[in-house]
Amino acid sequence: MxxxxxxxxxxxxxxxxxxxxxxxxxxxxxxxxxxxxxxxxxxxxxxxxxxxxxxxxxxxxxxxxxxxxxxxxxxxxxxxxxxxxxxxxxxxxxxxxxxxxxxxxxxxxxxxxxxxxxxxxxxxxxxxxxxxxxxxxxxxxxxxxxxxxxxxxxxxxxxxxxxxxxxxxxxxxxxxxxxxxxxxxxxxxxxxVGVPSEEGVVEDDVRAENYNTSAIEFLRRLPGVTDSNYRAIMDGCSSLAEVALLTVERLAELMGGQKSAKILRDFLDAKYPTLL
CATH class of the missing domain: 3.40.50.10130 (Rossmann fold)
Structure with missing residues (x-):
């Protein structure tokens, strides 16, 4: 068929x-x-x-x-x-x-x-x-x-x-x-098509009413986040702030592996360099 x-x-x-x-x-x-x-x-x-x-x-x-x-x-x-x-x-x-x-x-x-x-x-x-x-x-x-x-x-x-x-x-x-x-x-x-505007809004996005497209695009650009695990992270967290507070163990469960979770956790915990 x-x-x-x-x-x-x-x-x-x-x-x-x-x-x-x-x-x-x-x-x-x-x-x-x-x-x-x-x-x-x-x-x-x-x-x-x-x-x-x-x-x-x-x-x-x-x-x-x-x-x-x-x-x-x-x-x-x-x-x-x-x-x-x-x-x-x-x-x-x-x-x-x-x-x-x-x-x-x-x-x-x-x-x-x-x-x-x-x-x-x-x-x-x-x-x-x-x-x-x-x-x-x-x-x-x-x-x-x-x-x-x-x-x-x-x-x-x-x-x-x-x-x-x-x-x-x-x-x-x-x-x-x-x-x-x-x-x-x-x-x-x-x-x-698929390109966010300066305001972070994706033109003709049929899911814009149900999804924060700007937050999704930001999430997908974080280290360790891939096309195969970002949807699981979205299902397990309600905001980017909640993602930043997750432990390595919880991230490993959502991301499907300890390596990806550690990469993301290390990135979130890295100290911001002092501006001189």
Whole structure:
């Protein structure tokens, strides 16, 4: 039930696509030849995080006729429309991001700011792969099982869409399909997503009424606090002042380890140098 053909994924992410009878690939065709498709008059735009230029995907998207806008993004790797944000992961990166807890935070941010968050998982078409052998997949959910982690991620974020791609060129075709009937992304808004203002308020933050976003951002920047343990600290404390008064033992319980707790406690207890 989790795996859908590309055309059905695009069908579910675009507006009013149920009434359309033509092919999304034809609608998004970009051509320089006279007498081309009518939709070719408007060039498709994709906002790309600067760090993604270490890969070849932005170049492939450009070759497909898309206009690439390089910026520094706080949330997501690719912005396809005002509502669609894509986080791209290779298989190796997926494992490491799960291990560090970084993927959970990245998906949490996408769900927080975009109506249609997408996790793109790329694998090589020249090599077969599997997360684990069939014999190792049990009936129970275990914290160290990659299939369990992926399943829990989808269950925790029901709006998250997972897209599998076999190559860079396949990814470009998927992006073109997802952009069907979508408005073009706004560069200014995309760069401001997730960035606190001078007053400490995060623009368009849907959780601003329930969370002190300034305090959360401050907490996540403390030594020893990571993407995988800051939520436990928030659940165990009602304020930053309460965090500062916790013992090493209590911090170890919340942070999941003695080492991280000692790093934070030493930082909080360090004497401020005398100003001369």
């Amino acid at each position: 989790m795996m859908l053909p590309v055309d059905q994924v695009a069908h579910g992410l675009v507006r009013n696509s149920a009434s359309e009878t033509y092919s999304p690939s034809k609608q998004n065709m970009v051509t320089r030849k006279a007498g081309g498709q009518k939709e070719a008059d408007k060039e498709m735009q994709v906002i790309v995080d600067m760090r993604e230029f270490m890969s070849s995907l932005p170049n492939v998207l450009h070759q497909k006729g898309m206009h690439i806008i390089p910026v520094t993004l706080e949330v997501g790797d690719y912005i396809l429309s005002p509502t669609i944000c894509v986080e791209r992961k290779s298989i190796q990166d997926l494992f490491s991001s799960f291990a560090s807890g970084r993927l959970y935070h990245q998906v949490e941010m996408m769900v927080r700011y975009y109506r249609m968050p997408v996790l793109l998982i790329e694998f090589s078409q020249d090599k077969s792969f599997s997360f684990q052998s069939t014999s190792e997949i049990g009936d129970d959910v275990t914290p160290h099982n990659i299939i369990s982690k992926l399943s829990l991620l989808v269950l925790h974020f029901p709006r998250l869409r997972i897209v599998w791609s076999r190559s860079l060129h396949a990814t470009a075709e998927i992006f073109a399909s997802l952009k069907t009937n979508q408005d073009e992304p706004d560069e200014v808004k995309a760069t401001r």
